[in-house]
Amino acid sequence: MKVAVLADDYQWEELKSSLPENECFRAINMEDFISANASIFLYLKDDFSALSFSLFTKPIIINSVTATLQEINAPANVFRINGWQTFLQRPVWEIAGKLNESFRAETGLLNKKLIHVPDEVGFPSARVVAMIINEAFLLCKMM
Secondary structure, three states, X not given: OOEEEEOOHHHHHHHHOOOOHXXXXXXXXXXXXXXXXXXXXXXXXXXXXXXXXXXXXXXXXXXOOXXXXXOOOOOOOXXXXXXXXXXXOOOEEXXXXXXXXXXXXXXXXXXXXXXXXXXXXOOHHHHHHHHHHHHHHHHHHHO
16 A cells, blocks of 8 residues: 655655654655555645546545534535644544545555544634734733
8 A cells, every 4th residue: 555645845845754754655746646556645735726526546645623524515525624834743533534445454554543523614723823823922922
């Protein structure tokens, strides 16, 4: 099984340490990504609107914190995670989408524990980080 990844440099650096080197392919452009012979596709760039989901029959994981799968009319093989800086290197990923046993088996090679979360704007951990930042900002403003 292979994982095809299209990501920014910082995302790639975070991700590659947890992926088996011989099972991972970093695509340089969209053409390489689409034509990759992979079991799982990770599209981690911020602008997934350039991606045509109909070109993929295998699972594709996108970086989308603010747009839900329902909002973008994604098919059942599309899942979303939080690809913010430092979130990809974590051993646990929050993932939205229709998980099944086949998907869980294929994503085993990502070496991540997947926590299924509802397909709604934001992710629990992203909300916590945002609340901490907001509280710190308000505290600094009050001083």
